[in-house]
Amino acid sequence: MIFALRPSERSGRPTIWIPLVRRIREPFKGLWALPGGPLTHAESLQDAASRNLRETTGLAPSYLEQLYAFGGLHRSPTQRVVSIVYWALVQPTEAALADESENVRWFRADRLDGLAFDHNAIVEYALWRLRNKMAYGSIAYHLLGEYFTLAQVREVYEAVLDRELDPANFRRQIKATPEIEETGEYLQGGKHRPPRLYRFTGRPGLDPDNRSTP
């Protein structure tokens, strides 16, 4: 499951979107589903997730993490399927490059319905995890480019948490995190005072399965 920021159709403010692929065979032929594919013998779980991501959407994520292993008995009507689901965050520049076609399209993550299999529940759970991680850790920056303004960070938080935040208080909190670095640059071109640009210097935590990989 891939999360990316895109401007809302109406307000133009950033919202959370995910790409889905259309099922071209049974079961659930014609319905939209999460991209995915089989695990081969020669690749780790994370490598398989990366590869499937690239093959179906052409995306290379800046953040990739295991979400959950789903293995209920009746997930697919035809056979027993165990899905080890990963979720990714991609930066806007990346997301813009994603292949879009008749069978691959972006949707707003909070307005999905009628997906194949149990994919609606999976998206729900991923959104819940995203909100949790956001409230605690430093993950919002993987949805932005290398340089960003504090207002952009706030918009990410507002999009994910679905509520407005006080600009002054939010700024105070972000500036207290040591991983955010001030740059000398300013974003020009707005119709107002130009905001300072910042940079994220932290590294995402390694997945436990990859810790001992050389």
Place this chain on the structure above:
Amino acid sequence: MIFALRPSERSGRPTIWIPLVRRIREPFKGLWALPGGPLTHAESLQDAASRNLRETTGLAPSYLEQLYAFGGLHRSPTQRVVSIVYWALVQPTEAALADESENVRWFRADRLDGLAFDHNAIVEYALWRLRNKMAYGSIAYHLLGEYFTLAQVREVYEAVLDRELDPANFRRQIKATPEIEETGEYLQGGKHRPPRLYRFTGRPGLDPDNRSTP
């Protein structure tokens, strides 16, 4: 992976222990390993975890949650193995009933070394998750019986976080959580003022894979 509270050999204060099983065949024959087994076609992931737990140790956990899916290429020297690991908390009364034998024995979770496969790394990760969950959510109570004193809760925190906590401040925090209910009972038999007994009224969150199960 099963966590339970047991008194330390030296200090007698509660510490975290897990049961391990001895490998009776190659690879890693003779080494200690986490209990586990195959997933059959007719059971969900959680059911399989429960069953394997019961079959190897005789335990029925009061708390069971998916930990992580491990699928690195070289986890086993003989074949490719993907392990979907669950972790459980059991109450002391339960833990005392566990089968112990030549090939099943309890170990201190923080003093393990030389386990089979990548099981050392898995235990490390589980302990990290346990500490995290403990600091935030209400999970410590699943390691205790139905009734407990606030000092017992504090000892659980101290065992998992591996540091001492101020009794007065800890008490203030716990009493602020609405899920902890005062009972009229007191624990008798100590050589000092008898502490009040409390009860935990919260329910553990459902695993996402089981949400739609009837």
Place this chain on the structure above:
DNA sequence: ATTAGTTATAGTCACTTTGACTAGAACTAA
């Protein structure tokens, strides 16, 4: 019966964090 020892429990105090709010700074567009 009294006292010492131990833990339970309540409370104080300084310090930090948080949410609501005010105000000035710095830019663009009219």
Place this chain on the structure above:
DNA sequence: TTAGTTCTAGTCAAAGTGACTATAACTAAT
């Protein structure tokens, strides 16, 4: 030059936290 907008720095009260003190309530020893 002025109005409009956002950026940015503050203030202030409320709530939470860590260190600490003091009293309550029991048991065991004298």
